[in-house]
Each structure stands twice: as structure tokens, then as C-alpha cells.
Amino acid sequence: MISVENLTKRYGGLVAVDDITFQARPGSVTGFLGPNGAGKSTAMRMMTGLTPPTSGRATVLGRAYKELPTPGRHVGVMLDASAQHPGRTGREVLRLAAMHLGLGNDEVRQSLGRVGLTEKESARRVRNYSLGMRQRLGLAAALLGRPQVLILDEPANGLDPQGIHWMRGLLRDFADAGGTVLLSSHLLSEVQVIADEIVMIGHGRIVTRGRTSELLDARGTRVRSLDDARLATALEVAGHTVTTDRSGLVVPAPPEDVGRVALEAGVVLLELRAGGAGGLEEMFLEITAADAREGVAA
Structure with missing residues (x-):
């Protein structure tokens, strides 16, 4: 250790x-x-x-x-x-x-x-x-x-x-x-x-x-499908908050929950990934950028 x-x-x-x-x-x-x-x-x-x-x-x-x-x-x-x-x-x-x-x-x-x-x-x-x-x-x-x-x-x-x-x-x-x-x-x-x-x-x-x-799980799940609008509606009906950007949907829920909703809604998934679009790299860039701004402000 x-x-x-x-x-x-x-x-x-x-x-x-x-x-x-x-x-x-x-x-x-x-x-x-x-x-x-x-x-x-x-x-x-x-x-x-x-x-x-x-x-x-x-x-x-x-x-x-x-x-x-x-x-x-x-x-x-x-x-x-x-x-x-x-x-x-x-x-x-x-x-x-x-x-x-x-x-x-x-x-x-x-x-x-x-x-x-x-x-x-x-x-x-x-x-x-x-x-x-x-x-x-x-x-x-x-x-x-x-x-x-x-x-x-x-x-x-x-x-x-x-x-x-x-x-x-x-x-x-x-x-x-x-x-x-x-x-x-x-x-x-x-x-x-x-x-x-x-x-x-x-x-x-x-x-x-x-x-x-x-x-990574705390950053939600990134999901893309053949019908994002339909999937977003199904997720919201299931009680999930959904945000949208240019590369798909982000849902603050585990991938298995998102996948289950997509299955029940009959939506074909193209991507399902924990931790947002870029995973650790995205988290790293966001956190270190925020830390840099705080350092300048200090």
C-alpha cells in the first residue's frame, strides 16, 4: 500500500x-x-x-x-x-x-x-x-x-x-x-x-x-439512437431527466436503466456509455479547466 x-x-x-x-x-x-x-x-x-x-x-x-x-x-x-x-x-x-x-x-x-x-x-x-x-x-x-x-x-x-x-x-x-x-x-x-x-x-x-x-457513473449516461426524440420522451415518462446536445442524450441514470427504457420503447440504440461522451477525458478536461479558472481568480 x-x-x-x-x-x-x-x-x-x-x-x-x-x-x-x-x-x-x-x-x-x-x-x-x-x-x-x-x-x-x-x-x-x-x-x-x-x-x-x-x-x-x-x-x-x-x-x-x-x-x-x-x-x-x-x-x-x-x-x-x-x-x-x-x-x-x-x-x-x-x-x-x-x-x-x-x-x-x-x-x-x-x-x-x-x-x-x-x-x-x-x-x-x-x-x-x-x-x-x-x-x-x-x-x-x-x-x-x-x-x-x-x-x-x-x-x-x-x-x-x-x-x-x-x-x-x-x-x-x-x-x-x-x-x-x-x-x-x-x-x-x-x-x-x-x-x-x-x-x-x-x-x-x-x-x-x-x-x-x-x-464516471456520477456523470450520467450518454445515449444515441435511431429516434432520439422518441427515446427522450420515453425516458422522461419513466421519470428520468434528459438533456440534449449535438452528439445525443445525457441521462443521470445507470446505462442499464437507460437501456431497459429503450428496449421497452422499441428504440434501436447506436451508443450507450457511462460517464458522458468522453468518459474520463471529458471529466479531466472539465475539472482541470475549472480548477485553472479558480487558480487565476485566486
């Missing part, structure tokens, strides 16, 4: 992280979201002992990161996949990390295989790696010690669609086996698919948090 309690970081008059509190639990993937400059990376650096907090605390598995014996055996961290020596091969990068953790060549080989880097690719110099390959190498280093917790900053950056699908499965399997995953990402559609919990941050403060399904 990762526990963040009243965590704050100030640089002179600048408040980079402002009194944030949340938990990332075992068996779950937590998406840590926010626009550039919101304080995500600073918060992650404090969680992993790289930046001292001004106040508050962050613990991993019940202890401060720096107090963990051989932290890499317990917590896999990837904050910057480009922070690898360009003149070393991928295998050398992992071998050095393994030596630091007291591990051998077998663990290096297994970790490379786990992220899909071949013998030939691991023999290449890191300077010749694509961004996606560096991401895989960074994930291999994070997974090397078989940790219980993963803290990953933009792990899908540079991955192609196949690589993103692979990473989603890897992290889902890790969490399903009882691990804790905290990840930041700009690929909100992917976060929506994989994340069990969402923590959204803006101007250093948490602006919303909760289970992904509950946050």
Missing part, C-alpha cells in the same frame, strides 16, 4: 504540492492524473525519497521509502525512462541494477523477457533505443526485484498501440496478484480501462478522487 498524508512541498513562495492525502491499495491500479505542472512528478519524487517534503509524509508498505531494506526489492520505480546511461547496453543497465539488489543473471534474463526485450535488443546501446524500448527497459528495471508496489510516471509514453495493450495486461496482472500500482499518464482512455481508482490533481491540490466507475 501507498499512503500519502497531508503531503506538501514548497519552493520558496511556490507551492508545488498542497496538502494532498490519498491511498493506493493492494490489488488495485490507481491513476494519478493532472495537467503538466500540477505536481504529480513532485509528489511521486517525495513518495520515493528523492525530494524531501516540506510537511506531511508518504509511506510505502507502512514505512518511509528510505527506511525500506533494499527498497528495489519492495518498490519498483520508473520516474524517467530516459535516465539511463546511453553508452551502456540494455542488459548492462539491468545487470548493474541487479548487482545493487543482490540479484543474478537469471533475474536479468527473466525481467528482459517479461517486458519483451529480445537478446538482440538487450545487446544494443541505449542511445540507439526508441522511446518505447527505453520505456520497456525502465519497466524491466522496476520489476527486477519482484516488488509488491509499482510507482510509474508516464509508463506508456512512446509505446505503440500493441505496446500499450501489452503494458495494460502486465499492470493488470500485477494488481490482480495483489500488487499495488500507482501510475500517471496522459493517455486517459487507457487509464479509464485499467485504473480501479482515480486521484486527480491540479495546482498541487487534489480536485477529485474515487473509484473510476463511480466517478
Whole structure:
């Protein structure tokens, strides 16, 4: 588990992280979201002992990161996949990390295989790696010690669609086996698919948090049909409030209730989706835009 309690970081008059509190639990993937400059990376650096907090605390598995014996055996961290020596091969990068953790060549080989880097690719110099390959190498280093917790900053950056699908499965399997995953990402559609919990941050403060399904369900259901006027009437008769925009109807009710009304009314549906038209992306843009306006007003 990762526990963040009243965590704050100030640089002179600048408040980079402002009194944030949340938990990332075992068996779950937590998406840590926010626009550039919101304080995500600073918060992650404090969680992993790289930046001292001004106040508050962050613990991993019940202890401060720096107090963990051989932290890499317990917590896999990837904050910057480009922070690898360009003149070393991928295998050398992992071998050095393994030596630091007291591990051998077998663990290096297994970790490379786990992220899909071949013998030939691991023999290449890191300077010749694509961004996606560096991401895989960074994930291999994070997974090397078989940790219980993963803290990953933009792990899908540079991955192609196949690589993103692979990473989603890897992290889902890790969490399903009882691990804790905290990840930041700009690929909100992917976060929506994989994340069990969402923590959204803006101007250093948490602006919303909760289970992904509950946050999206609270935004109602988006529905389009072959006869929106007829469907809207049926929904209103059933006691639902209906609003209309250029892309269809929005109903503050679960998708199954909307679908049942459409079935009874004999209306053919073209789209039925929880969380509004854009799901997590739409929610993210609306909340962070509102937070930006408040920041300017302040």
C-alpha cells in the first residue's frame, strides 16, 4: 500500500504540492492524473525519497521509502525512462541494477523477457533505443526485484498501440496478484480501462478522487439512437431527466436503466456509455479547466 498524508512541498513562495492525502491499495491500479505542472512528478519524487517534503509524509508498505531494506526489492520505480546511461547496453543497465539488489543473471534474463526485450535488443546501446524500448527497459528495471508496489510516471509514453495493450495486461496482472500500482499518464482512455481508482490533481491540490466507475457513473449516461426524440420522451415518462446536445442524450441514470427504457420503447440504440461522451477525458478536461479558472481568480 501507498499512503500519502497531508503531503506538501514548497519552493520558496511556490507551492508545488498542497496538502494532498490519498491511498493506493493492494490489488488495485490507481491513476494519478493532472495537467503538466500540477505536481504529480513532485509528489511521486517525495513518495520515493528523492525530494524531501516540506510537511506531511508518504509511506510505502507502512514505512518511509528510505527506511525500506533494499527498497528495489519492495518498490519498483520508473520516474524517467530516459535516465539511463546511453553508452551502456540494455542488459548492462539491468545487470548493474541487479548487482545493487543482490540479484543474478537469471533475474536479468527473466525481467528482459517479461517486458519483451529480445537478446538482440538487450545487446544494443541505449542511445540507439526508441522511446518505447527505453520505456520497456525502465519497466524491466522496476520489476527486477519482484516488488509488491509499482510507482510509474508516464509508463506508456512512446509505446505503440500493441505496446500499450501489452503494458495494460502486465499492470493488470500485477494488481490482480495483489500488487499495488500507482501510475500517471496522459493517455486517459487507457487509464479509464485499467485504473480501479482515480486521484486527480491540479495546482498541487487534489480536485477529485474515487473509484473510476463511480466517478464516471456520477456523470450520467450518454445515449444515441435511431429516434432520439422518441427515446427522450420515453425516458422522461419513466421519470428520468434528459438533456440534449449535438452528439445525443445525457441521462443521470445507470446505462442499464437507460437501456431497459429503450428496449421497452422499441428504440434501436447506436451508443450507450457511462460517464458522458468522453468518459474520463471529458471529466479531466472539465475539472482541470475549472480548477485553472479558480487558480487565476485566486
